[in-house]
Amino acid sequence: MSTATVPPRASIVHAVGRSTIGFVGTVGDLVLFSLEMLRWLLRGLPRRSVVLQNMYEVGVRSIPVVLITGLFIGMVLAIQGYAQFALLKMETRLGAVINMALVAELGPTLAATMLAGRVGSAMAAELGTMRVTEQIDALRALGANPIQYLVVPRFLACFLLIPMLTAIADGIGVVGGWLLSTTSLDIDSTYYWHHSKAYVTAWDVWTGLLKSMFFGAAISMIACYQGFHCGAGAEGVGRAATSAFVLSFVAILVLDFFLGMFLNELYRTIWPGPASFV
Amino acid sequence: MTSPSATTQHEPFDHPFTGDEFGQPIIRLDGVSKQFGGHEVLRDISLTIRAGDTVCLIGESGCGKSVTMKLMASLLKPTSGHVLWDEVPIDERSDEELVRDRLRFGYLFQGAALFDSMNVFENVAFGLRQNTKMSETFMRDIVAQRLMDVGLTPATADKMPSELSGGMKKRVGLARTLALMPDIILYDEPTTGLDPIMIDVINNLILKTRKRRPVTSVVVTHEMTTVRKVADRVVMFYPLSRLQPGESQIVFEGTPEQAFDSSDPRVWQFVYGEAGERMQEFAA
Numbered sequence: 001m002s003t004a005t006v007p008p009r010a011s012i013v014h015a016v017g018r019s020t021i022g023f024v025g026t027v028g029d030l031v032l033f034s035l036e037m038l039r040w041l042l043r044g045l046p047r048r049s050v051v052l053q054n055m056y057e058v059g060v061r062s063i064p065v066v067l068i069t070g071l072f073i074g075m076v077l078a079i080q081g082y083a084q085f086a087l088l089k090m091e092t093r094l095g096a097v098i099n100m101a102l103v104a105e106l107g108p109t110l111a112a113t114m115l116a117g118r119v120g121s122a123m124a125a126e127l128g129t130m131r132v133t134e135q136i137d138a139l140r141a142l143g144a145n146p147i148q149y150l151v152v153p154r155f156l157a158c159f160l161l162i163p164m165l166t167a168i169a170d171g172i173g174v175v176g177g178w179l180l181s182t183t184s185l186d187i188d189s190t191y192y193w194h195h196s197k198a199y200v201t202a203w204d205v206w207t208g209l210l211k212s213m214f215f216g217a218a219i220s221m222i223a224c225y226q227g228f229h230c231g232a233g234a235e236g237v238g239r240a241a242t243s244a245f246v247l248s249f250v251a252i253l254v255l256d257f258f259l260g261m262f263l264n265e266l267y268r269t270i271w272p273g274p275a276s277f278v
Numbered sequence: 279m280t281s282p283s284a285t286t287q288h289e290p291f292d293h294p295f296t297g298d299e300f301g302q303p304i305i306r307l308d309g310v311s312k313q314f315g316g317h318e319v320l321r322d323i324s325l326t327i328r329a330g331d332t333v334c335l336i337g338e339s340g341c342g343k344s345v346t347m348k349l350m351a352s353l354l355k356p357t358s359g360h361v362l363w364d365e366v367p368i369d370e371r372s373d374e375e376l377v378r379d380r381l382r383f384g385y386l387f388q389g390a391a392l393f394d395s396m397n398v399f400e401n402v403a404f405g406l407r408q409n410t411k412m413s414e415t416f417m418r419d420i421v422a423q424r425l426m427d428v429g430l431t432p433a434t435a436d437k438m439p440s441e442l443s444g445g446m447k448k449r450v451g452l453a454r455t456l457a458l459m460p461d462i463i464l465y466d467e468p469t470t471g472l473d474p475i476m477i478d479v480i481n482n483l484i485l486k487t488r489k490r491r492p493v494t495s496v497v498v499t500h501e502m503t504t505v506r507k508v509a510d511r512v513v514m515f516y517p518l519s520r521l522q523p524g525e526s527q528i529v530f531e532g533t534p535e536q537a538f539d540s541s542d543p544r545v546w547q548f549v550y551g552e553a554g555e556r557m558q559e560f561a562a
Contacts, residue, residue: 129394137353138391142405142458143381145373 059161074176092191112215124244127227162216310359337515384460390451
């Protein structure tokens with residue numbers, strides 16, 4: 001009688017288990033990769049020219065796309081919110097809603113999404129191409145540490161400049177919402193700003209900018225990790241670029257949720273009492 | 279045998295290799311195996327490269343020659359076994375010592391691996407800028423000299439890698455490799471994809487580099503003209519999938535003449551480029 005063992009049939013449980021192990025492994029690798037980056041960051045800053053070049057690419061060249069999206073999102077908020085507020089005869093409070101939504105949520109997430117799409121995927125593709133063409137090995141062979149030379153400047157550029165992009169998105173969105181509200185929707189400008197001032201606090205603005213720094217850090221680390229671990233050939237580079245954007249977008253939303261919860265709790269701890277707007 | 283402290287005192291431009299060490303083991307692989315994921319590429323390789331030698335690594339594509347060379351330069355870590363530089367295992371070195379000692383190696387990559395975002399000057403000057411504090415003027419002189427050494431005019435310095443032909447890229451890659459005056463030069467398929475004239479140019483550059491100063495060279499190649507012209511010693515690798523149980527992955531080690539006179543069909547089929555009974559596998 002045959003004693004050969006029959007391999008277990010792959011079921012949905014196996015597939016879920018494999019995916020979970022793969023996901024946990026990837027997150028663990030990403031954390032180790034980030035710690036390695038921090039280790040090299042603490043050892044010393046990379047050459048100024050390399051950092052400035054990355055800052056130009058990440059910060060300056062992202063301004064046009066952030067300006068356009070910020071302007072339109074402010075105007076869209078005005079159009080969408082106006083009908084609801086008009087029903088309640090509270091049109092003048094539209095400014096508070098638009099500006100609050102922009103500085104607390106939409107500005108940071110919009111700037112981060114633009115950064116993930118424009119810079120994150122390009123970073124992953126560039127580093128992926130460097131990997132498959134052995135340029136990363138060449139760096140190592142020429143006495144440079146690839147993490148210090150490639151990852152640290154990209155991290156610094158994203159981490160330090162995303163608040164600037166967020167501030168631009170906030171500012172232009174506020175202007176867009178105000179322009180549309182006061183010109184097309186005939187809302188009085190004085191009341192518009194009066195209500196905005198009453199509800200939007202410095203806390204909302206600063207926490208929005210603070211959140212964006214977490215988004216910037218996550219985008220740069222995910223993009224660099226994907227680039228450094230991309231598969232062979234053009235297909236591998238393409239996958240790395242796509243994964244960098246998708247994972248960054250998911251990370252932005254997940255981080256936004258947890259940071260929002262944490263910051264709300266912090267606000268209530270510092271200033272107990274009802275929330276300022278609701 | 280060199281002591282660990284002696285090897286860690288090495289500085290760029292202060293090369294200990296003067297030629298007096300000829301014949302001393304400079305790189306040694308001791309029972310090295312390498313796997314990528316579950317895929318085994320090298321199994322229990324033991325190989326010694328002696329100072330001053332020019333060793334050609336030959337064998338079919340995918341048999342682990344380039345991986346062996348990356349292990350020698352510590353660009354990859356072995357799954358098991360040890361890589362020794364000057365008889366000291368490299369895993370006993372700190373990160374800083376490894377970065378510094380790696381500068382003794384020059385590595386010419388298969389596709390030249392020039393940095394796309396930099397022009398030729400910046401590529402050749404990269405190692406100098408990264409590891410020395412020399413003035414820009416002095417650096418320009420060195421880059422111009424290295425470009426001339428490989429038969430390129432100083433005017434090439436302003437070109438981007440995308441503007442260069444395959445042969446020019448290889449020569450710029452060689453100029454970049456030579457800029458730091460390495461003791462050991464690793465050439466990964468330096469002539470692949472080049473025309474016969476350019477192959478001879480590269481072969482002559484390898485010889486010229488060795489004549490100018492004592493260097494140890496390891497060349498991964500499929501070109502038998504390169505083997506005949508530059509090699510002191512030939513090492514032939516064989517794919518793991520084709521080995522019989524218990525056989526070594528290194529199936530030949532000897533002089534080029536011995537390789538061409540070998541009676542082992544695995545060796546002579548490769549050196550003479552004859553498929554023999556292997557044709558049946560592809561016909562099936």
